[in-house]
Amino acid sequence: MPSWVDGQPLEWLSVKDRGLAYGDGLFETIAVSGGIPALLERHLARLGDGCARLLIDLDLAVVRAELLAFSRELGDGVAKLIVTRGDGLRGYAPPQAGSPRRILQGSAKPAYPAGNAELGVRLFPCATRLAEQPLLAGIKHLNRLEQVLARAEWQDAEHAEGLMLDASGRVIEGVFSNLFLVQDGVLLTPDLSRCGVAGVMRAELLAQVQAQGIRCDVRDIGVDALLQADEVFLCNSLYGVWPVHSLQWHQWSVGPLTRKLQVIACDLLDS
Numbered sequence: 216m217p218s219w220v221d222g223q224p225l226e227w228l229s230v231k232d233r234g235l236a237y238g239d240g241l242f243e244t245i246a247v248s249g250g251i252p253a254l255l256e257r258h259l260a261r262l263g264d265g266c267a268r269l270l271i272d273l274d275l276a277v278v279r280a281e282l283l284a285f286s287r288e289l290g291d292g293v294a295k296l297i298v299t300r301g302d303g304l305r306g307y308a309p310p311q312a313g314s315p316r317r318i319l320q321g322s323a324k325p326a327y328p329a330g331n332a333e334l335g336v337r338l339f340p341c342a343t344r345l346a347e348q349p350l351l352a353g354i355k356h357l358n359r360l361e362q363v364l365a366r367a368e369w370q371d372a373e374h375a376e377g378l379m380l381d382a383s384g385r386v387i388e389g390v391f392s393n394l395f396l397v398q399d400g401v402l403l404t405p406d407l408s409r410c411g412v413a414g415v416m417r418a419e420l421l422a423q424v425q426a427q428g429i430r431c432d433v434r435d436i437g438v439d440a441l442l443q444a445d446e447v448f449l450c451n452s453l454y455g456v457w458p459v460h461s462l463q464w465h466q467w468s469v470g471p472l473t474r475k476l477q478v479i480a481c482d483l484l485d486s
């Protein structure tokens with residue numbers, strides 16, 4: 216599988232990299248089919264937002280051209296882009312005149328069980344809570360220890376994903392997915408202004424339902440509202456949409472709006 220650093224085929228980088236030292240950077244995980252990166256502009260928009268908020272001076276035109284070339288070489292698989300602030304000396308202070316580093320890693324698409332999409336998944340109730348930090352909320356930065364700790368809470372194949380709450384007990388997202396629920400025909404998804412990753416599939420589904428006149432509210436959601444929902448589903452930029460059928464003793468059926476959005480997500484990833 217190909218691996219590039221700053222546009223050149225390479226499988227190693229400087230030990231002075233601030234992404235390694237402090238998680239000082241961002242990443243995007245992009246599905247590639249037939250040499251085409253899916254949802255490319257949404258990935259670039261989120262990356263650009265993150266760079267602006269972290270004050271990383273990145274030329275998105277260079278990134279776009281590199282991703283297109285890398286995807287052509289990869290063909291089918293996953294293109295993982297990591298952008299760090301580049302090299303630095305010891306200490307947190309960002310270098311005044313830095314040079315961001317672009318890392319591209321190719322891998323095969325994950326072989327998720329077909330039943331995840333067809334029948335739905337069971338959620339593990341993660342004990343790890345998401346810290347509330349509005350300065351970092353929404354962006355896909357490299358500080359993923361909360362997700363590492365949450366994913367380490369279960370090893371069985373029965374649970375395909377975990378449910379993550381914030382420190383105040385609000386429903387936020389999965390460990391590697393965003394979450395939606397349907398209540399009385401209205402789509403709901405958690406507000407991510409305090410924590411969580413604003414996924415590109417979430418953004419695309421929100422745009423699609425708005426275009427179709429389907430009401431969708433982005434707001435705080437408690438566990439009670441989740442349990443009372445008619446439908447629950449997860450989404451991300453690799454698998455599209457997975458219905459959720461259970462969490463501990465609670466069960467949900469796979470509903471019509473979930474199936475409708477699953478078709479849309481599948482088309483987006485296979486195009």
Ligand SMILES: C=C(O[C@@H]1C=C(C(=O)O)C=C[C@H]1N)C(=O)O
Nearest residue numbers: 244295325391392451452453454
């Ligand atoms: C953790 C990564 O990316 C996340 C994981 C998935 C997945 O495993 O389906 C998809 C997109 C991201 N939410 C990663 O290391 O790329």
Ligand SMILES: Cc1ncc(COP(=O)(O)O)c(C=O)c1O
Nearest residue numbers: 391392393412414415416451452
């Ligand atoms: C913590 C977290 N939440 C949500 C998502 C879904 O984001 P996307 O739709 O961009 O894959 C991901 C995947 O990157 C993630 O790691």
